[in-house]
Amino acid sequence: MHEILHGKRLVAFDLDGTLIDSVPDLAAALKRALRGLNLAVPVEEQVREWVGNGAPVLVERALVWAVGQPPEAHLQARAFDAFMQHYGAAPNTLTRLYPGVTKALETLHRAGFTLVLITNKPERFIAPILEHFGVKEWFALCIGGDTLSEKKPSPLPLLHAAAAFGCAPHECLMVGDSRHDIGAGKAAGFATLALPYGYNHGDPIELSHPDVVLPTLDGLIEPTGA
Ligand SMILES: O=C(O)COP(=O)(O)O
Numbered sequence: 001m002h003e004i005l006h007g008k009r010l011v012a013f014d015l016d017g018t019l020i021d022s023v024p025d026l027a028a029a030l031k032r033a034l035r036g037l038n039l040a041v042p043v044e045e046q047v048r049e050w051v052g053n054g055a056p057v058l059v060e061r062a063l064v065w066a067v068g069q070p071p072e073a074h075l076q077a078r079a080f081d082a083f084m085q086h087y088g089a090a091p092n093t094l095t096r097l098y099p100g101v102t103k104a105l106e107t108l109h110r111a112g113f114t115l116v117l118i119t120n121k122p123e124r125f126i127a128p129i130l131e132h133f134g135v136k137e138w139f140a141l142c143i144g145g146d147t148l149s150e151k152k153p154s155p156l157p158l159l160h161a162a163a164a165f166g167c168a169p170h171e172c173l174m175v176g177d178s179r180h181d182i183g184a185g186k187a188a189g190f191a192t193l194a195l196p197y198g199y200n201h202g203d204p205i206e207l208s209h210p211d212v213v214l215p216t217l218d219g220l221i222e223p224t225g226a
């Protein structure tokens with residue numbers, strides 16, 4: 001096990017860009033929504049830079065790009081509803097688990113860590129996706145971007161999860177791909193571990209100064225030899 005796990009009891013995982021590469025399905029749903037409104041559609045690489053602050057902000061960023069200004073409320077509402085419908089209908093068509101995810105979750109769970117999922121994705125999508133990839137059973141709690149009154153980078157969901165299992169913040173680790181995960185982790189008093197392969201608005205995750213950066217989750221569970 002990686003030394004950052006020493007003294008830890010709870011590990012909180014981000015979802016998009018950390019466990020799953022979900023942008024292809026997010027982009028497909030966004031394109032369908034925009035096309036349905038007769039608006040320009042972005043390429044997948046653009047969508048990759050817009051993910052991370054939850055579905056309403058994803059749709060808003062797409063509309064700003066498509067119409068050149070902040071969208072009026074009725075356009076935002078129509079595009080958001082369409083996006084939610086399209087994504088809900090096909091959240092797992094092109095989405096893939098990143099390497100090492102299943103083994104890391106299973107190994108940590110069997111080693112006695114409490115695993116929680118803290119994503120900014122709307123809560124309704126979490127269970128179908130985790131079930132599809134056969135990893136839902138490893139999580140003791142899942143929190144979405146609309147589950148509580150605040151989402152990452154607020155520390156609130158992290159502190160909520162720690163309290164739910166009677167853990168002090170210093171006994172917890174936040175694992176994520178974006179500045180919102182690392183910011184929330186630091187604000188909550190968690191240790192922080194970053195994966196560089198996900199979505200961080202085009203910036204290197206090192207700029208957020210996580211405690212550790214690993215190329216994949218394999219490094220979290222590898223024997224240290226110590
Ligand atoms: O829906 C999003 O913005 C992405 O969510 P996540 O990276 O917090 O899982």
Ligand SMILES: [Mg+2]
Pocket residue numbers: 014015016017018052176177178198199
């Ligand atoms: Mg993420």
